[in-house]
Amino acid sequence: xxxxxxxxxxxxxxxxxxxxxxxxxxLNEDLRKSExxxxxxxxxxxxxxxxxxxxxxxxxxxxxxxxxxxxxEESIKDADFVVSTALPKGYLYYERMxxxxxxCGYYRGINSVEWNYVxxxxxxxxxxxxxxxxxxxxxxxxxxxxxxxxxxxxxxLELTTMIARETxxxxxxxxxxxxxxxxxxxxxxxxxxxEKLGKNITPYYAARRVEYYTEAVKLVxxxxxxxxxxxxxxxxxxxxxKYKGDDAYKYLDDWIREDSEEYWAVWREHxxxxxxxxxxxAAIDMYKTYGxxxxxxxxxxxxxxxHWDLKTxxxxxxxxxxxxxxxxxxxxxxxxxxTVEEMARIAFDTSKPVSQSIPLQPSGEVIATLIDSIYxxxxxxxxxxxxxxxxxxxxxxxxxxxxGRIPNLPDDVAVEIPVKVDGKGxxxxxxxxxxxRIYKYSMLPRITRVEWALEANLKGGRDTLFQWLIVDVRTKxxxxxxxVIDAILRLPDNEEMAKHFG
Numbered sequence: 491x492x493x494x495x496x497x498x499x500x501x502x503x504x505x506x507x508x509x510x511x512x513x514x515x516x517l518n519e520d521l522r523k524s525e526x527x528x529x530x531x532x533x534x535x536x537x538x539x540x541x542x543x544x545x546x547x548x549x550x551x552x553x554x555x556x557x558x559x560x561x562x563e564e565s566i567k568d569a570d571f572v573v574s575t576a577l578p579k580g581y582l583y584y585e586r587m588x589x590x591x592x593x594c595g596y597y598r599g600i601n602s603v604e605w606n607y608v609x610x611x612x613x614x615x616x617x618x619x620x621x622x623x624x625x626x627x628x629x630x631x632x633x634x635x636x637x638x639x640x641x642x643x644x645x646x647l648e649l650t651t652m653i654a655r656e657t658x659x660x661x662x663x664x665x666x667x668x669x670x671x672x673x674x675x676x677x678x679x680x681x682x683x684x685e686k687l688g689k690n691i692t693p694y695y696a697a698r699r700v701e702y703y704t705e706a707v708k709l710v711x712x713x714x715x716x717x718x719x720x721x722x723x724x725x726x727x728x729x730x731x732k733y734k735g736d737d738a739y740k741y742l743d744d745w746i747r748e749d750s751e752e753y754w755a756v757w758r759e760h761x762x763x764x765x766x767x768x769x770x771x772a773a774i775d776m777y778k779t780y781g782x783x784x785x786x787x788x789x790x791x792x793x794x795x796x797h798w799d800l801k802t803x804x805x806x807x808x809x810x811x812x813x814x815x816x817x818x819x820x821x822x823x824x825x826x827x828x829t830v831e832e833m834a835r836i837a838f839d840t841s842k843p844v845s846q847s848i849p850l851q852p853s854g855e856v857i858a859t860l861i862d863s864i865y866x867x868x869x870x871x872x873x874x875x876x877x878x879x880x881x882x883x884x885x886x887x888x889x890x891x892x893x894g895r896i897p898n899l900p901d902d903v904a905v906e907i908p909v910k911v912d913g914k915g916x917x918x919x920x921x922x923x924x925x926x927r928i929y930k931y932s933m934l935p936r937i938t939r940v941e942w943a944l945e946a947n948l949k950g951g952r953d954t955l956f957q958w959l960i961v962d963v964r965t966k967x968x969x970x971x972x973x974v975i976d977a978i979l980r981l982p983d984n985e986e987m988a989k990h991f992g
Contacts, residue, residue, distance in 0.1 A: 494523030494554070495865045498565040500626055501576025501643065502528035503535025505833040508575065509542050513850055514858030516552055520866045521858065527557045529565035530576075535830070536560065541837040545844040562626065567633040571861050573640045574626060577610075578618040579983060581823050587615050587978050588819075594974035596964050597799065598814065603962060605791040605936040608724050609814035609822070611644045613943040614958050615978065617987040620947035623649050627657045638864065638916075640664050640857055646889055647723040647936075648943050650904035654891040656948070662916055663723055663889030663904055666855055669875060670786025671717050673768030674731050675710060677745040678738055682709040684749075692749040696756035712882040719785055720896055720921045723889050723906050725936050726785040727928055729921075742783065746774055757808065764810035764818035772796050772806035780928050790814055791936075794963055852876070856886060860911055867913025886911060890918050898923040903937055950990040 497515070502508045508528070515521045528543065530536040540558035547554050559565050566572055588599035598607070601615050612619055623641065630637050639661045641649050650663035676695065683691045686709060715738070718730030731738045745753075754771060767773060773789040775796075784791075790813065796806045803811030810817045836847045852874060859873035874881040885908045892905045895918045899905055908919045924933055946954035952975065959971045979988040 494525055495521065495570040495861060496525045496527065496568060497571045497573065497861065498527040498529060498569040500529050500562060500565065500572060500574045502539050503530035503532045504575045504577075505535065505539040505542065505837075506829050507642075508539050509833070509848060510853035511573070511855060511857050512543055512546070513848065514853050514855060515861070516546065516550065516554065517850060517852060518858055518862050520868075521862055523553045525555045525557070527559060527565035527569070529559050529562055531560055533560065534834075538830070538834050538837045542833065542844055542848070545837070546848075549843050549845050550850070563629055563633060566626070566629045566637070569630075569634040569637045570865060571638050571640065572626065572630055572634065573642060573857060574623060575642045576619075576622055576626075577643060578622050581610070581826060583983055584610075584612055584615070585819065585823070586981060586983075590977040590981070591974055594977060595966065595970055596959075596962070596974060598797070598816075600959060600962070600974060600978070602797070602814070603939060603958075604793050605725055605932060606939055607791050607797055607814050608644065608787055609819050611724060613645050613648055613939065614946055614955065616645065616648075616943075617947055617990055619643065619645075620649070620652065623653060624656065627653045627659045627661070630659050631657055636660075638662065638860075640860070642857075645723075645943075647725075647904055648940055650723075650889050651891070651902070651940060652944055652948070654904065655902055655944075660915065661891075662860070663906075664855075664857060665723050665787075665889065665906070667724060667786030667788070668719055668726055668887040668906065669854070669884065670768050670788075671719055671728055672877065673773070673785075674717070674728055674738070674742060674783055675712065675715055677769065678715070678733060678741045679710045680749060681741040681745050690749070690752075692745075692753045693756040696753045697760040698762075712877060717885070718921065719887065720905065720907050720924065721785075721788070721928070722899075722933065722936055723904065724787045725791060725932055726788050726906050727780070727925075727932075728783040728785050729925065731783075739783075742777070746777075750774060761808055761810075764808070764813040764815070764821055767807055767812060770807055770812075772812075775806070780932065781925060782928060852881065856888065859886065860888070860916065863911040864913060864915060869910065869912040871908065871910040871919070888916065890916065893918075895920045896922075896924060898929055899933060900937065903940060946991075950992060952992045955991055 499508055528540050536558055543556045591599040630639055639659045642664045646663035646665050653659055653661040680692050683689050714734050716732040719726050719728055721727050767789050777783045800811050800815055803815045812818050854875040863870050871886055872883040875884040888909055889904045889906045892899050892901050892903055895907055896905050907921055910917045942958055955975050959965055
């Protein structure tokens with residue numbers, strides 16, 4: 491393709507994430523001629539990412555053309571791909587609504603309900619987020635009707651479902667949480683180290699002593715591991731796990747029986763991240779309860795069993811209570827601030843090459859692979875991701891409207907499943923039905939919340955908020971429901987939202 495693809499990033503001021511995708515594009519010879527439009531309404535954030543991108547292109551002498559704009563329509567016009575990472579009003583806006591919710595007795599906010607405990611997965615109070623993405627989709631319909639719309643912003647499940655139902659846009663939800671399946675390989679490697687090397691490396695792995703772990707990784711060839719995952723975004727399950735053709739769940743069972751308690755003891759003492767959850771007690775308890783391991787962010791959901799209060803969260807998710815506790819959210823916001831400062835320092839410090847501070851190496855995200863395959867008609871169903879110092883081939887998973895690919899889930903809801911990609915587009919690979927227990931106790935409750943959130947944000951009316959809250963286990967009275975709705979709608983930033991909900 492001589493002219494190169496036009497790729498628009500909406501909410502490009504998410505500088506660290508956007509810069510990683512740009513590097514993936516720069517690494518790909520067939521995409522280096524791309525015309526890249528960076529759009530954000532925050533002028534400072536936009537200046538950071540545009541400066542980074544332009545300096546990178548100049549330093550590496552790449553033919554890519556970088557444009558920065560605050561005009562969304564200009565960035566979208568005639569685009570081949572539109573990528574949204576936008577979060578209207580930012581993290582602190584949602585934290586204010588969370589604080590008001592807690593004052594009214596709703597621990598961690600009215601958005602936190604069964605199977606929806608991901609802190610930045612803003613559904614019922616995400617009015618501006620839903621409106622923005624409908625506006626982006628309408629722009630695409632008018633200004634770039636053949637473009638692919640990649641939604642990275644959460645809630646991926648609701649936003650992808652909404653755009654697919656309400657517009658003619660080719661929409662795909664993107665999330666890297668499915669890479670959490672590698673936790674099962676970790677357990678497999680720890681067991682093989684014990685069986686074949688006579689070494690118990692579990693405590694060293696729990697303490698993130700990678701030098702001990704790499705010896706075990708050599709025992710596991712990822713090419714000999716087969717996985718099957720399916721479900722909804724952030725409610726994804728490892729429904730198939732084989733090693734050398736045999737059921738590999740037996741290794742996880744052995745690890746749970748003989749090694750898990752030792753792992754958790756060391757992990758609680760040494761973990762430094764609220765996101766270090768792949769083999770936490772909640773993940774294993776879900777496995778025992780539902781018969782399959784939750785993948786990635788899925789462990790952050792579940793029922794109130796894992797979330798009643800901070801002490802409960804710390805039992806199941808470690809000393810920080812996971813990323814969705816009051817401690818975890820505080821760390822996340824602090825990390826966002828530090829990231830902005832770090833990216834600004836790198837962008838505006840001309841004494842040091844940008845490419846020296848941000849190495850030219852693959853991010854492990856799927857977007858560049860999707861763009862490359864679609865734009866250059868390069869068929870694939872895998873892409874390269876980092877795995878303990880090497881690159882391994884990983885199946886491509888995205889979120890697309892179901893249309894019967896998972897037979898016992900609704901046709902018009904976005905599901906997370908494997909896909910094949912080529913010049914004709916993204917082709918979901920049909921899978922079997924969701925296992926009965928997961929379907930009844932995990933899928934149905936989450937899909938119900940999808941429908942309620944879409945009704946609330948598309949149609950409005952105070953009753954939609956009332957219906958969301960009246961069945962909440964934290965609700966003790968009608969007054970409590972009315973008080974929290976009033977408190978949120980009276981926020982100075984929520985005038986338009988208040989009109990929408992009447």
